[in-house]
Amino acid sequence: CSAAVVVSAGALEYEWAGIFAVSDTVYMWTAQKVEGTYADETMKMAVLPATDATAEALEALEEAGKRSLGSSCTPVVPGSVITPMTDACYQLVFDQDLWQSLYTINASGVAAVAFFTEHVPTEFENNAHYLKDRTGEDVEPLAELPKADENLGSVEWGPSLGAAFIINMITFVGVILLAPGLSKVVATNATLFDGLLSAFAAGSLLGCAFFLLLFEATHLVAESWEEEAAQTWRWGVMILAGFLLPGVIDGSTALMQEAWPTKLVAKDTIVTAIPGDETVVVPGAAPSEAHVADGETKRSPARLIGAVAIGDFFHNLCDGFFLGVAFKSCGNKFGWGVALASVLHELPQELADYVVLTSGVGMTPARALLLNFLSGLGVMLGVVIINTTEVDNGFVGLMLAFGGGVYLHIAASECMPKVYQLKLSAKTHLLCLLAFVLGATFIGLILLDHKHCEPNGGSGHGHGH
Numbered sequence: 001c002s003a004a005v006v007v008s009a010g011a012l013e014y015e016w017a018g019i020f021a022v023s024d025t026v027y028m029w030t031a032q033k034v035e036g037t038y039a040d041e042t043m044k045m046a047v048l049p050a051t052d053a054t055a056e057a058l059e060a061l062e063e064a065g066k067r068s069l070g071s072s073c074t075p076v077v078p079g080s081v082i083t084p085m086t087d088a089c090y091q092l093v094f095d096q097d098l099w100q101s102l103y104t105i106n107a108s109g110v111a112a113v114a115f116f117t118e119h120v121p122t123e124f125e126n127n128a129h130y131l132k133d134r135t136g137e138d139v140e141p142l143a144e145l146p147k148a149d150e151n152l153g154s155v156e157w158g159p160s161l162g163a164a165f166i167i168n169m170i171t172f173v174g175v176i177l178l179a180p181g182l183s184k185v186v187a188t189n190a191t192l193f194d195g196l197l198s199a200f201a202a203g204s205l206l207g208c209a210f211f212l213l214l215f216e217a218t219h220l221v222a223e224s225w226e227e228e229a230a231q232t233w234r235w236g237v238m239i240l241a242g243f244l245l246p247g248v249i250d251g252s253t254a255l256m257q258e259a260w261p262t263k264l265v266a267k268d269t270i271v272t273a274i275p276g277d278e279t280v281v282v283p284g285a286a287p288s289e290a291h292v293a294d295g296e297t298k299r300s301p302a303r304l305i306g307a308v309a310i311g312d313f314f315h316n317l318c319d320g321f322f323l324g325v326a327f328k329s330c331g332n333k334f335g336w337g338v339a340l341a342s343v344l345h346e347l348p349q350e351l352a353d354y355v356v357l358t359s360g361v362g363m364t365p366a367r368a369l370l371l372n373f374l375s376g377l378g379v380m381l382g383v384v385i386i387n388t389t390e391v392d393n394g395f396v397g398l399m400l401a402f403g404g405g406v407y408l409h410i411a412a413s414e415c416m417p418k419v420y421q422l423k424l425s426a427k428t429h430l431l432c433l434l435a436f437v438l439g440a441t442f443i444g445l446i447l448l449d450h451k452h453c454e455p456n457g458g459s460g461h462g463h464g465h
Contacts, residue, residue, distance in 0.1 A: 014046075014069055016121065017062070018141030019114040020131065021053035022107040027139060028132045029082070031092065031124035032100040039123035043092045044073050046116040047105070049084040053112035055143035062145065065116030081106050084113050100128070157387060160327035163339035164320060164380040170346040171372035174354030178365060192431075195422050199432035201344050202415035203439025205407040208341035211444055212334065213322070213404035214239065217397045224394025238398045242405020245318065246413070313375040319346075320382015322403035328387055329396045341407065341443055342379075350376075 031038065046068035050057050064086060073089035076082060078101040082090055094101040107113055115121075121130035129138040176182055217235060225231050319342050327335030354368050363371070419432050 014065060014116040014145075015119055017058060017065060017114065017116045017145040018121075019050055019053050019055075019058040019061075019112055019143050020139055020141055021112050022110060024133055025106070025108045026134050027105040027107055028134070029092075029103040029105055030100060030128050030130050030132065031094055031103075031121075032126040032128060034124070034126050038094045038096070038101075039119060041094060041096070042075075043094075043124075044069055044118040045082075045090045045092060046088070047082055047084045047090065048086060048114045048116070049110040050112035050114050053142045057112065058114055058143045058145060061114045062116075065114065069116055069118070076103060078102055080104070084110055100126075105131075159332050159335060160324055160383045160387060161380065163323060163327065163335060163342075164383045167316075167319065167323070167339065167342050167346055167379050168373065168376040170343055171350050171376040172369055173347055173350050174365065174369055174372065191422050191424065192428055195419050195424055195428060195432045196435045197347060198415045198418045200435040200439040201347065202411040202419070203436035203441075204341045204344035204443050205411035205415065205439075207440035207443030208338060209404040209407040209411070211440075212337055213400045213407065216330065216334075217401035217404065220393045220397030220400065222397075224392065224397070234398060235401050238401035239405040239408070242402040242407075243409045245402075245406050246409050309371055309375045313378040316376050316378030317382045318403070318406060320379040320384075321386055321399060322382075322406075323379065324383040324386025325396050325399045325403075327383075337443060338403075344439060344442075 031043070046065045048061050048064055048068065050061060068087055068089050071087060071089050073091035075091045075093050077093050078095050078098065081104045083106045092101070092103060105113065124130060131139045133139055217238075218231075221231050221235050225234065323335065323338055323342065326338040350372055354365075354372060416436075419429075419436075424432065
């Protein structure tokens with residue numbers, strides 16, 4: 001549960017409060033088992049009559065609600081009737097033999113009812129809303145406490161922008177190649193470094209996709225669409241769309257670059273940026289030194305720069321979307337898990353981009369680092385867009401599924417194939433597989449004490465299951 005509101009002596013803290021307009025006389029309060037158990041065996045509740053269902057009315061009743069929860073509570077079992085009254089406390093006792101416990105709310109003679117509860121009621125939701133009218137329709141609060149900004153505040157902006165900034169700083173990873181000693185070590189063991197980094201990134205990306213994004217997406221999509229078929233096709237389509245996105249960006253970039261008139265000098269040579277990476281053309285050597293494999297097309301410097309800058313920007317923009325959704329709607333722990341996966345797969349990618357821009361295009365190290373940094377700003381822009389946009393549960397679920405699809409593509413179509421394409425010894429190949437396992441394990445550790453992703457728009461609280 002999230003932090004409760006701390007109150008003074010003589011009153012009891014409450015974790016959630018909500019006020020409802022009541023036009024009928026009878027309503028049903030529902031508490032359900034989630035994954036086989038109730039969130040708690042009992043829950044204290046103050047139910048106060050109100051003259052109006054507004055935020056001001058709820059705030060005016062706050063002290064009365066605290067005082068009521070601090071008084072002696074009357075135990076109520078499933079099937080009991082709860083009547084709103086001042087200075088009264090009810091203790092809901094849940095039937096452990098039933099999968100749900102139902103209580104009748106007698107709303108006769110009142111215009112609105114305010115609830116102050118010991119737990120957030122959504123903690124007891126499995127497949128039914130906690131308050132329904134006599135026809136079974138959900139009844140939503142018109143105001144809640146604590147207010148959303150009391151719970152979110154810097155949580156939306158501080159951690160998410162901080163994580164985006166860290167990811168953007170990975171664009172400067174090429175600086176390590178400027179150190180004479182280190183650059184020599186990397187150059188001497190380029191194949192080993194490339195294999196280990198690619199395998200580690202693949203493990204972390206697939207771990208993030210399967211352990212976090214895709215699984216959490218199923219819960220959130222199910223909250224917006226009741227039909228199983230509607231849930232499944234939306235979830236599946238977004239995963240496939242995410243899987244296709246990197247290819248669409250790459251193809252679009254190539255088409256734009258082909259449309260730009262460029263001139264290649266007569267003298268050029270082929271330089272492999274990183275073993276296993278795509279071969280690029282560098283001007284400056286005699287034609288007799290050039291070698292182009294059958295079927296390969298030489299890339300001009302302009303096309304390479306466009307591929308790195310444009311493709312990387314949109315890739316980082318999407319990373320920012322996923323990161324913003326994770327922090328804003330699923331909490332800091334979930335968000336940092338997504339950030340970790342992003343950092344791990346950005347390391348080899350940004351290193352490769354730097355080598356391509358310097359060795360492949362002939363840019364100075366300073367200009368290459370600047371270009372990488374500017375394209376990396378897409379992740380921060382993505383976070384800002386999400387943090388300034390209202391998102392519902394269904395949208396969050398679809399975005400997480402889309403992000404999972406993107407991660408599947410990068411891991412399965414780019415990172416792991418590079419490991420298999422490299423000429424590795426049997427020992428090095430096993431080391432790469434170990435790096436894959438370590439990458440997935442780092443992400444899997446987040447599952448310890450894991451809490452399901454629940455957007456704050458509902459009750460303002462996430463809940464553990």
